Amino acid sequence: MNTNRxxxxxxxxxxxxxxxxxxFSSGKNADEIEDIVEELQVHLIEAERDGKSIDNIVGxxxxxxxxxxxxxxxxxxxxxxTYIVIIVFGSFGFIIMNDLFQGSVSYSLLEIIGxxxxxxxxxxxxxxxxxxxxxxxxxxxxxxxIFYVLGLLPISxxxxxxxxxxxxxxxxxxxxxxxxxxTAILTLALLLAISYWAKTWAMLIILALLILPDTxxxxxxxxxxxxxxxxxxxxxxxxxxxxxxxxxxxxxxS
Amino acid sequence: xxxxxxxxxxxxxxxxxxxxxxEVYGYELAEKLEDYGFHSFSEGTIYPLLMRMxxxxxxxxxxxxxxxxxxxxxxxxxxKGESELQHFMERWQTLQASVNRVLSDETx
Numbered sequence: 289m290n291t292n293r294x295x296x297x298x299x300x301x302x303x304x305x306x307x308x309x310x311x312f313s314s315g316k317n318a319d320e321i322e323d324i325v326e327e328l329q330v331h332l333i334e335a336e337r338d339g340k341s342i343d344n345i346v347g348x349x350x351x352x353x354x355x356x357x358x359x360x361x362x363x364x365x366x367x368x369x370t371y372i373v374i375i376v377f378g379s380f381g382f383i384i385m386n387d388l389f390q391g392s393v394s395y396s397l398l399e400i401i402g403x404x405x406x407x408x409x410x411x412x413x414x415x416x417x418x419x420x421x422x423x424x425x426x427x428x429x430x431x432x433x434i435f436y437v438l439g440l441l442p443i444s445x446x447x448x449x450x451x452x453x454x455x456x457x458x459x460x461x462x463x464x465x466x467x468x469x470x471t472a473i474l475t476l477a478l479l480l481a482i483s484y485w486a487k488t489w490a491m492l493i494i495l496a497l498l499i500l501p502d503t504x505x506x507x508x509x510x511x512x513x514x515x516x517x518x519x520x521x522x523x524x525x526x527x528x529x530x531x532x533x534x535x536x537x538x539x540x541x542s
Numbered sequence: 543x544x545x546x547x548x549x550x551x552x553x554x555x556x557x558x559x560x561x562x563x564x565e566v567y568g569y570e571l572a573e574k575l576e577d578y579g580f581h582s583f584s585e586g587t588i589y590p591l592l593m594r595m596x597x598x599x600x601x602x603x604x605x606x607x608x609x610x611x612x613x614x615x616x617x618x619x620x621x622k623g624e625s626e627l628q629h630f631m632e633r634w635q636t637l638q639a640s641v642n643r644v645l646s647d648e649t650x
Binding site: 356 | 572
């Protein structure tokens with residue numbers, strides 16, 4: 289039974305993945321996407337067994353074919369919206385948790401609005417980039433350039449926000465002890481809910497690995513340089529180890 | 543109406559006709575069409591058509607396990623689909639008759 293999966297050529301597998309990404313970033317319903325991808329997978333497996341290539345099935349332009357399929361599906365922006373809300377608030381939760389452990393929680397109005405809009409802009413750009421890459425046969429170099437620019441985008445926007453925040457004065461929201469505790473509970477609840485929804489503890493584990501080393505090191509009296517160096521190394525080595533274990537586990541699982 | 547649209551309409555009718563008698567899944571449908579002489583179209587074209595026909599409730603589908611790997615999606619005709627097939631056959635007869643008359647009269 290397993291041989292059938294292996295039989296599928298690289299090109300066909302790539303096409304199915306691209307199709308999935310294209311439809312997803314076009315805001316299509318996840319169940320419907322799985323449906324058509326599974327159906328085409330069956331078709332491709334049998335066609336390849338009969339010695340036909342994917343070009344016979346998809347035609348000259350994969351992009352045109354993806355569009356034909358996309359046109360027949362309802363656009364389901366509600367699902368898209370859910371993802372955006374989850375990612376935006378999830379990342380905001382990350383920032384808040386980090387600041388809570390540092391002991392300073394005060395944001396200007398501009399910062400709050402800025403964080404939320406940067407995250408939203410970033411996600412929309414990510415979706416558009418994936419859609420573009422999935423539909424066009426790009427060279428690896430062009431793909432890397434797109435991802436590179438995409439990666440730089442939020443960083444440069446954040447830097448812009450920091451400077452803007454210095455120049456423009458907006459009301460500052462400063463949290464006292466009680467406020468911090470309430471915020472911590474709410475944020476943790478949010479992160480837990482998202483983790484439960486996504487059925488993975490990855491986010492919380494990575495968050496803990498980012499925050500805890502720094503906090504623990506605070507109780508030792510070491511120089512600031514060593515503190516910074518140790519803190520970041522422990523965080524990143526920890527995350528790397530976690531990712532390796534995670535991928536081994538999920539591979540063993542499948 | 544562009545040629546591709548006309549072709550799609552004809553393919554729609556042929557798909558309905560093939561589905562009418564037996565439950566079939568996508569690959570079988572494509573093979574049958576090819577056996578009947580439709581060589582110039584790419585096989586994948588049938589899926590957007592099937593998706594639309596399902597949305598219009600002309601066909602329904604069920605997933606069935608196969609011995610040879612992932613589940614296949616089998617299509618069958620609804621009552622609405624049967625009457626659409628009747629309409630298609632009537633339209634096609636008229637069209638075919640007209641085209642034949644034009645060709646036999648004008649190309650003597």
